Amino acid sequence: MDNVLNTFKNIGIFSALYETLLMIIISTLISFIVGLLICLVSILTAKDSLKPNKLVYHLTSFIINLGRSIPFIILLVVLIPFTRFIVGTSIGVRGMIVPLTLGSIPFVARVCEDAFLEVDKGLIGAIKAMGAKNTTILYEVYIKESLPSLIRGIGLTMIMLVGYSAMSGAVGGGGLGGLAITYGYYKFDSTSMVMIVIMIVLMVQVIQKTFDLVSKKIDKR
Amino acid sequence: MIRAINLTKTYPQTSNALHALKNVNLEIKKGLIYGIIGASGAGKSTLLRLLGGLEEPTTGEVLFNNKNINLLSRQEKRLMHQRKGIVFQKYYLLNQKNVFENIAFPMRISQYDNVTINQKVTDLLDLVGLKDKALEYPSKLSGGQQQRVAIARALATYPDALLLDEITSALDPFTTKAVLDLIKGIYHKQELTIILITHDIEVIKYLCDYVYVLHDGEVIENGPIKAIINQPNHPITKRLLGGINHG
Numbered sequence: 001m002d003n004v005l006n007t008f009k010n011i012g013i014f015s016a017l018y019e020t021l022l023m024i025i026i027s028t029l030i031s032f033i034v035g036l037l038i039c040l041v042s043i044l045t046a047k048d049s050l051k052p053n054k055l056v057y058h059l060t061s062f063i064i065n066l067g068r069s070i071p072f073i074i075l076l077v078v079l080i081p082f083t084r085f086i087v088g089t090s091i092g093v094r095g096m097i098v099p100l101t102l103g104s105i106p107f108v109a110r111v112c113e114d115a116f117l118e119v120d121k122g123l124i125g126a127i128k129a130m131g132a133k134n135t136t137i138l139y140e141v142y143i144k145e146s147l148p149s150l151i152r153g154i155g156l157t158m159i160m161l162v163g164y165s166a167m168s169g170a171v172g173g174g175g176l177g178g179l180a181i182t183y184g185y186y187k188f189d190s191t192s193m194v195m196i197v198i199m200i201v202l203m204v205q206v207i208q209k210t211f212d213l214v215s216k217k218i219d220k221r
Numbered sequence: 222m223i224r225a226i227n228l229t230k231t232y233p234q235t236s237n238a239l240h241a242l243k244n245v246n247l248e249i250k251k252g253l254i255y256g257i258i259g260a261s262g263a264g265k266s267t268l269l270r271l272l273g274g275l276e277e278p279t280t281g282e283v284l285f286n287n288k289n290i291n292l293l294s295r296q297e298k299r300l301m302h303q304r305k306g307i308v309f310q311k312y313y314l315l316n317q318k319n320v321f322e323n324i325a326f327p328m329r330i331s332q333y334d335n336v337t338i339n340q341k342v343t344d345l346l347d348l349v350g351l352k353d354k355a356l357e358y359p360s361k362l363s364g365g366q367q368q369r370v371a372i373a374r375a376l377a378t379y380p381d382a383l384l385l386d387e388i389t390s391a392l393d394p395f396t397t398k399a400v401l402d403l404i405k406g407i408y409h410k411q412e413l414t415i416i417l418i419t420h421d422i423e424v425i426k427y428l429c430d431y432v433y434v435l436h437d438g439e440v441i442e443n444g445p446i447k448a449i450i451n452q453p454n455h456p457i458t459k460r461l462l463g464g465i466n467h468g
Contacts, residue, residue: 126313129275130327130378131302140326144317220358221316 020175024161027100035108067106091172115149148219155211223249228281241267254415256425259435306375310387314359321355345373365396382414
């Protein structure tokens, strides 16, 4: 056990873990807010919805589908000039937050859309029949009734970002991905690689279990 | 109180348009229980949705207290909705809110104060016999209990009229009787105007003062319940009374 911990410390796995967590938490927070808003606009403007608007609906659908069409590693490279413009660098934690956030927004919007589609359209009609405003319906019905699914969606987003952040390690992203490239690709150090993989697997399991538990706890269905 | 004048509702489709309602005229007077009966697909739910202001007619008017509800401003329409309580077949309770909060919900939308909400919801829980279920969530309730919560919710904002859309169709006979007795009790206590949509003639017979018979989007017969039952004129009405058309 001491040997394992020493190896962890020597290869800098804890600071890499910290960098990865920082990247995925910040990216998840921003992408969830933006993705949720895009999704709410899409839901609001869909046909037969609260405020149908063909143009806005197709625009939001296009944004969601466009974002999901581009493989992340390519998006990462394409965004380098934009990332440098926003945060001043394209490497390290700061340099990765921009592409990680932009890359996950369409995924979040899609996850939110799936959650909102679970809400019975009849329920919307029933709440409208009480004289509720559209903002009340969006918040009290769509968001609150879908909350367990949205919580699971946050967990899914974070796990997806673990994968994306690992990819970003190949282009100077840092974190566990960068560590894996350094020790696995450049130094051929399989022992360290195994430990990094174990750390990533543990992290994903903890994220999944945590969000599953929270979702189950708040789900009153 | 509520009047439908030459109401038509057509749903455009890829091949032929669906004429759900064709020139429907009806009048709902204050303080009576009206039944609207017809087989499945007769246009009953569409009619209720138009009377409740949930959809706009293709042509024609719906007047609520002599005002055309489709010409009201958004604010006026919201206030009008608060004057009518609607109960649907599928209850449509909010799963993430407990019974108390479900019943309180329309009052919160209408911005009643907490003291009034607490008092009114407590009274309604008593009225529908669910005082001990206040903190339960809908998933823990039976169908009949969920329907009672939906009825209590529809009564929360002191409505003038109650619109009930096939509220007993999903319930067993014993629960149906219990719910109908509850409606009867509420009617006598609160002197509401009630419009009940159903395909079940027994429900109409048990509860209603006046009935409209709907078939293929048209009112084919209407009158006081006793007159319709004793002397139905239209063959469709006779068939419905014979109980052949069920759902």
